Amino acid sequence: MAAIGDLQYAGRASPWPVAVASLMIAASVILPGCKSGEGSAASSSPPPTVAIGAAGSTFVAPIMAHWIEGYRAAHPTVQINYRPIGSGAGIEELKKGLTEFAASDAPLGDVELQAMPPLIQVPVTAGPVCLIYNLPQLDRPLRLSAKVLAGIYLGDIISWQDAAIAKDNPGLRLPRAAIIVVHRTDGSGTTSILTEYLSKVSGEWSRKAGHGLSVSWPVGLGAAGSKGVLDFVKQATGTVGYLELNYAKENGVPCAAIQNEAGEFVSPTPAAAGAAVEAFREALAKDVRNPIVDPDPSAKNSYPVSGLSFVLIPKERPDEETQRAIRDFVAYAISTVQEITEGLSYAKLPESVREQGRQILGQLSAKGQPLR
Numbered sequence: 001m002a003a004i005g006d007l008q009y010a011g012r013a014s015p016w017p018v019a020v021a022s023l024m025i026a027a028s029v030i031l032p033g034c035k036s037g038e039g040s041a042a043s044s045s046p047p048p049t050v051a052i053g054a055a056g057s058t059f060v061a062p063i064m065a066h067w068i069e070g071y072r073a074a075h076p077t078v079q080i081n082y083r084p085i086g087s088g089a090g091i092e093e094l095k096k097g098l099t100e101f102a103a104s105d106a107p108l109g110d111v112e113l114q115a116m117p118p119l120i121q122v123p124v125t126a127g128p129v130c131l132i133y134n135l136p137q138l139d140r141p142l143r144l145s146a147k148v149l150a151g152i153y154l155g156d157i158i159s160w161q162d163a164a165i166a167k168d169n170p171g172l173r174l175p176r177a178a179i180i181v182v183h184r185t186d187g188s189g190t191t192s193i194l195t196e197y198l199s200k201v202s203g204e205w206s207r208k209a210g211h212g213l214s215v216s217w218p219v220g221l222g223a224a225g226s227k228g229v230l231d232f233v234k235q236a237t238g239t240v241g242y243l244e245l246n247y248a249k250e251n252g253v254p255c256a257a258i259q260n261e262a263g264e265f266v267s268p269t270p271a272a273a274g275a276a277v278e279a280f281r282e283a284l285a286k287d288v289r290n291p292i293v294d295p296d297p298s299a300k301n302s303y304p305v306s307g308l309s310f311v312l313i314p315k316e317r318p319d320e321e322t323q324r325a326i327r328d329f330v331a332y333a334i335s336t337v338q339e340i341t342e343g344l345s346y347a348k349l350p351e352s353v354r355e356q357g358r359q360i361l362g363q364l365s366a367k368g369q370p371l372r
Contacts, residue, residue, distance in 0.1 A: 048079035050325045055083040056090020056103035057189050058226045059244040060309045063125055063344050064103065067333045078325045086225065088187015088213040094119070094312055101326055102312045105189020106213055107289040118315040120364065122357045123288050124333050126277050126347040128268035129193045129305045130248045130255040133240045134233050135160065137175055138254075141267065143168045145259040146294070146304070150202035152179055152240060153209075155219035160238065168259070175238070181220030182232045182241035187213035190226070193307035194242050197293040201304075245270070246345040262300040272303035274347035281352060288356050306347070313364065320366035327364050327371055334358065 061084035068080045082103075085093075090102035095116055107121045131149065133142055144152075148164045151157035157164060160174045184191045195211035209215045223232045229241040230251055245268050248255055257265040266272050277284075279295035279302055294304045311330050317323040334354045341348045349357075364371050 047077070049077045050079065050322055052078065052080045052100045052322065052326060052329075053083075053098070054080060054090075054101045054103065055085050055093050055099050056312075057087045057105050057309055058084040058247075059087075059105045059127065059190050060084075060103050060125060062246045063341060063346050066340065066344060067329070067337065070337060071329050071332050075325070075328070078329070080329065086184075086186045087189035087192070091116075091187075091213075091312065094314075100313075100317075100322060101330075103309060104312060105307050105309045106192035107308075107310045108312070109289070119312050120315055120360050121289065121310045121312050122330055122334070122360050123308045123349060123353055124311050124330065124357070125338075125341060126273050126292070126306060126308045126349060127270065127345065128245050128273040128303045128347075129190055129197075129307065130243050130245050130268045131240060131258065131305070132230075132233055132243050132248055132253045132255055134235075134237050135175055135177075135254075136237065138172060140172065141254060142172075142256040143259070143265045144256045146201035149258065150198050150205050153181060153198060153218070153220070154202070154205060155181075168265075177238040180236055180239040181217075182223055182229050182239050183217050183220045184226075184229060184242075185222035185224050188225075189213065189307070189309065190242060190244060191215065193291075193293065194305060196291050196307070197305045200291075200294045244345075245273075249345055258304055260297075260299070260302055260304045261294060262297040262302075264300055266301065266303045268303050268305070270342040270345055270347045272301060273306040274342075275299055275302035276304070276306040277308070277347055277350060277353065278302075281350065284353055284356070288353065288360075315363055315365060316368070317364075317366050320371070323364055323366040324371055327361050331358060331361055 064082050068082060072078065087104035087106055091104055093099045094102040108116065131144060145168050148157060148168055151164060158179055160177050160179055166174060192211060192213050195215050199206040199211040208218055223229045226243055226247050229243060233239045233241045233253065255268050257267045259265050276292045276295050276299065279299035280290055280292045283290040292306050292308060295302045313326055334349065334357045338348045
């Protein structure tokens with residue numbers, strides 16, 4: 001067995017293999033024992049005529065599965081297969097033309113777009129990045145200020161009994177244990193959101209590590225994918241890592257409350273992430289790629305480590321039917337179906353942001369002509 005310091009998690013990047021595998025099944029399935037003409041729903045459904053491959057963010061995988069299922073119910077001839085392999089890997093596959101669209105929690109900047117085929121980036125959802133930990137002796141949730149969180153990830157705070165942590169958690173009996181930092185090794189949009197936040201609240205972090213899908217971590221042990229981070233944290237006392245809210249809740253791991261600019265310690269919830277989106281409404285109107293981390297003190301109820309997720313689609317495609325199906329699917333995702341997002345641990349996008357998304361979708365074309 002490898003020592004803990006040498007441990008690297010491999011295998012599936014996706015923590016939702018069953019849900020995602022189900023999306024690979026064709027829209028029309030003839031059940032055993034059913035004869036032609038018996039009138040079963042399966043035998044009467046038309047076979048899929050449009051097959052769409054997509055890949056990317058693990059952050060959006062659960063809600064993507066719901067969108068695909070809902071869209072397929074109304075459009076049985078369209079089959080969408082989404083593989084949650086991480087934002088970085090999804091973008092790379094899109095760049096190579098291996099998928100029809102990608103999902104990323106880190107939109108591409110102007111310089112990065114130059115290395116890609118012409119594409120659009122549509123915001124489809126938002127959510128919090130949770131700081132999870134393994135401290136079973138705590139009798140209430142951990143609280144972390146921006147300074148403490150940056151200090152932990154910089155390696156300046158190495159013990160759970162550090163005075164700075166105790167100050168954030170008055171009266172809490174903190175364990176006499178070393179802090180073990182766990183981070184993603186793959187290109188991750190979740191990493192991008194967290195490091196965007198750390199760069200904003202800590203000049204030292206910005207200088208030493210910066211932000212992006214992958215960074216040079218000052219300290220910590222690496223694990224591949226959300227599942228790798230979760231497994232590591234669950235197995236080792238004293239660890240701290242980061243996950244998307246849906247996956248953290250699904251696996252029952254505790255999440256820290258993070259102090260925002262208003263001085264409030266806020267737990268990661270869909271409503272608190274939604275408050276962060278609202279706080280940046282004007283900035284998003286100018287550029288929908290604007291980060292939504294660490295809102296100003298007026299956003300008292302906002303969770304400061306939140307981010308938007310995007311679908312990336314090539315602007316032009318020779319196949320009009322496929323391009324139209326992709327456009328209509330993304331339009332469905334940002335329609336009234338957004339009402340279900342909070343129940344799935346995501347923030348509902350404001351109507352203003354959804355309208356921006358619809359306008360961006362209008363840039364798509366096929367065979368050199370705008371889509372009808």
